[in-house]
Amino acid sequence: MDKYVVSLSNLCAIDFQECGGKAANLGELIRLKVNVPPGYCVKSNAYYHFVEKNKIGEKINNIAERIDFTIPKDIEEKTSQIRSVIMNAIIPEDLKEELVENYNNLKEKVGREPLVAIRSSVAVKESNIASFPGLMDTYHYISGFEQVLSKIIQCFASLWTSRATFIRHQKKIDHSNALIAPIVQQMVDSEVAGVMFTINPMNSSVKEILITACWGLGEIVVSGESDVDMYVLAKDDFSVISKNIVHKSKMIIFDKAKGLGTKLVPIAHEKGKTSTLSDGQLKELGEIGLTIERHCGTPQDIEWAYMKDNLYILQTRRTRI
Numbered sequence: 001m002d003k004y005v006v007s008l009s010n011l012c013a014i015d016f017q018e019c020g021g022k023a024a025n026l027g028e029l030i031r032l033k034v035n036v037p038p039g040y041c042v043k044s045n046a047y048y049h050f051v052e053k054n055k056i057g058e059k060i061n062n063i064a065e066r067i068d069f070t071i072p073k074d075i076e077e078k079t080s081q082i083r084s085v086i087m088n089a090i091i092p093e094d095l096k097e098e099l100v101e102n103y104n105n106l107k108e109k110v111g112r113e114p115l116v117a118i119r120s121s122v123a124v125k126e127s128n129i130a131s132f133p134g135l136m137d138t139y140h141y142i143s144g145f146e147q148v149l150s151k152i153i154q155c156f157a158s159l160w161t162s163r164a165t166f167i168r169h170q171k172k173i174d175h176s177n178a179l180i181a182p183i184v185q186q187m188v189d190s191e192v193a194g195v196m197f198t199i200n201p202m203n204s205s206v207k208e209i210l211i212t213a214c215w216g217l218g219e220i221v222v223s224g225e226s227d228v229d230m231y232v233l234a235k236d237d238f239s240v241i242s243k244n245i246v247h248k249s250k251m252i253i254f255d256k257a258k259g260l261g262t263k264l265v266p267i268a269h270e271k272g273k274t275s276t277l278s279d280g281q282l283k284e285l286g287e288i289g290l291t292i293e294r295h296c297g298t299p300q301d302i303e304w305a306y307m308k309d310n311l312y313i314l315q316t317r318r319t320r321i
Contacts, residue, residue: 039106063175120182238287
């Protein structure tokens with residue numbers, strides 16, 4: 001039963017129109033025997049099925065057609081209205097059945113009620129566009145099926161953030177061609193995480209790998225909430241060309257008090273001054289980065305995380321310099 005939901009392990013690169021670039025690439029990594037957290041993807045047809053069953057398509061289109069893209073406030077107000085329409089709709093029963101089955105499969109694989117991350121995987125119909133970095137929603141440390149269901153609907157709604165909607169307009173992409181496919185994966189409770197570029201974006205050198213790292217979750221790297229360590233490796237032998245170890249003041253971790261979600265906390269002074277990665281970890285990252293680059297055939301932008309000394313790859317996409 002996979003009309004609307006499919007295991008990541010059953011995907012490959014050609015599935016990006018069905019499951020978005022992020023999910024398709026994860027499926028490809030699993031086939032490459034890369035360590036990817038287990039999970040499943042809610043296929044792009046699920047969103048349109050959701051819209052049709054709730055009879056909200058015409059309402060969404062009417063609001064979208066009235067957006068004045070020359071007025072930022074109007075973009076925000078109208079897209080907020082669309083998101084509200086989506087958030088007040090319900091998941092159709094046939095889709096819900098598949099979601100329950102896949103959630104229970106993940107629960108069985110993990111051996112307990114899983115903490116999961118829910119990410120948005122996107123694409124555009126009949127085009128090669130398979131990512132809109134940083135524009136769609138991501139949720140961490142989510143537990144229980146009802147919470148997962150709620151976050152999937154929020155991912156659907158994030159198709160209509162003001163930024164995503166404006167960029168589609170700017171790029172002359174018909175809103176009806178936008179695809180979104182939420183991913184549900186076992187959460188990696190990372191001690192250290194970050195981003196690796198298999199071409200150095202600082203100088204465009206194809207002979208170097210750039211790695212940025214932080215304590216806790218890698219969202220710090222993207223959000224800019226705290227400074228991060230930066231390492232440059234030689235691609236031929238993974239020797240360290242340079243290290244820039246900064247004083248890291250904050251990190252994002254699991255909010256244990258709430259039992260879900262994250263919180264930003266200060267880092268102890270001594271820990272903040274310490275290098276986030278050992279030379280052994282840098283070599284391991286370099287090796288897996290080069291393996292992924294060779295497999296994909298282009299330089300890659302890779303999100304990674306270490307949990308209990310195990311390296312997980314969370315995402316890969318083509319680097320655009």
